[in-house]
Amino acid sequence: MSSISREPANDWDDALPAQPLSIDEIRRLYGRHSPALLLYARTYAADAGAADVVHRVFLKLLSGNYVITGDAAAYLYRSVRNEAMNDRRRRSREVPFVQEARWFSSDGRADGDEEGLALEQAIAELPDEQRDAVVMRVWSEMTFEQVAEATGVSVNTAASRYRYGLEKLRERLGAGGKCSRKASDEK
Amino acid sequence: MKSEEQKFEAYLRSFRPVQPQPLPLAAHSFFGPRRIVAAAVAATLIGVVSWLALEHAPIHVKAPAKVASSPQISAATLTRIGLDDEHTLEVRMDEAAPVILPCCRGPHSSLAALAKE
Numbered sequence: 001m002s003s004i005s006r007e008p009a010n011d012w013d014d015a016l017p018a019q020p021l022s023i024d025e026i027r028r029l030y031g032r033h034s035p036a037l038l039l040y041a042r043t044y045a046a047d048a049g050a051a052d053v054v055h056r057v058f059l060k061l062l063s064g065n066y067v068i069t070g071d072a073a074a075y076l077y078r079s080v081r082n083e084a085m086n087d088r089r090r091r092s093r094e095v096p097f098v099q100e101a102r103w104f105s106s107d108g109r110a111d112g113d114e115e116g117l118a119l120e121q122a123i124a125e126l127p128d129e130q131r132d133a134v135v136m137r138v139w140s141e142m143t144f145e146q147v148a149e150a151t152g153v154s155v156n157t158a159a160s161r162y163r164y165g166l167e168k169l170r171e172r173l174g175a176g177g178k179c180s181r182k183a184s185d186e187k
Numbered sequence: 188m189k190s191e192e193q194k195f196e197a198y199l200r201s202f203r204p205v206q207p208q209p210l211p212l213a214a215h216s217f218f219g220p221r222r223i224v225a226a227a228v229a230a231t232l233i234g235v236v237s238w239l240a241l242e243h244a245p246i247h248v249k250a251p252a253k254v255a256s257s258p259q260i261s262a263a264t265l266t267r268i269g270l271d272d273e274h275t276l277e278v279r280m281d282e283a284a285p286v287i288l289p290c291c292r293g294p295h296s297s298l299a300a301l302a303k304e
Contacts, residue, residue: 034207034210035206037207038204038205038207039205054207055207055211059210059211062210101205102205103205104202104203104205105204115202116202134199137196138196138199138200139200139204166192166195166196
């Protein structure tokens with residue numbers, strides 16, 4: 001079911017004003033969440049479509065015909081996921097699903113692409129629900145309440161999905177080596 | 188345990204997701220602030236130019252009425268007199284002036300037009 005509506009969908013949404021956002025508010029949301037949303041879209045859509053997916057979601061908001069009910073970040077993630085799934089279905093009929101673009105910027109990292117590639121691989125191998133929680137929590141810095149709203153589960157479920165996902169990432173990245181080394185470097 | 192989790196979160200955050208292209212706002216801001224300001228400036232300019240054009244429109248001055256013919260003296264005659272005798276020229280000029288020069292008291296005279304301005 002689409003999360004976009006002109007009327008509040010439930011009692012929780014009643015607490016928030018249901019009105020189109022201003023351009024400045026949309027810009028602010030884009031500046032804050034678009035890198036993480038692009039990463040999120042890349043886990044669902046092909047390379048070619050991921051950036052378009054994120055842009056489409058924001059352009060719909062700019063059109064003024066859509067309003068956000070509930071938490072804005074949660075709404076954005078739900079919308080990007082819906083758009084990405086549609087994009088993936090559409091493209092699967094045309095070209096094979098291809099992922100070549102880098103998910104993470106290597107700017108300023110001494111280790112270059114190697115660790116970034118390992119992280120991409122580890123994220124891609126996570127179950128969808130765990131990956132969603134990790135991306136939202138780590139790179140959009142959302143609360144568990146927001147993650148729960150975005151994924152339609154309870155706060156406890158969102159938190160446990162996140163912790164399972166985080167644990168798997170640590171195992172796959174060999175966190176005992178690289179992460180501990182970085183932590184000791186910080187000291 | 189919590190501390191380990193936070194350290195790992197910090198480690199993950201040290202990887203920055205690639206930035207997407209800037210949002211193509213131009214196509215969706217037809218009535219944006221810049222366009223509104225530009226339209227206001229254009230409207231003001233058109234108004235000012237129109238007002239100036241109306242306010243400073245040229246005044247149509249009718250040509251002075253022709254003076255009734257009277258004993259006229261030509262420029263050539265005056266030149267000849269001037270060459271012969273300056274005093275005589277002044278006298279003849281004084282006599283001819285009211286006849287040759289346009290009347291300055293009529294409603295369509297040059298002085299009347301200047302006085303209006």
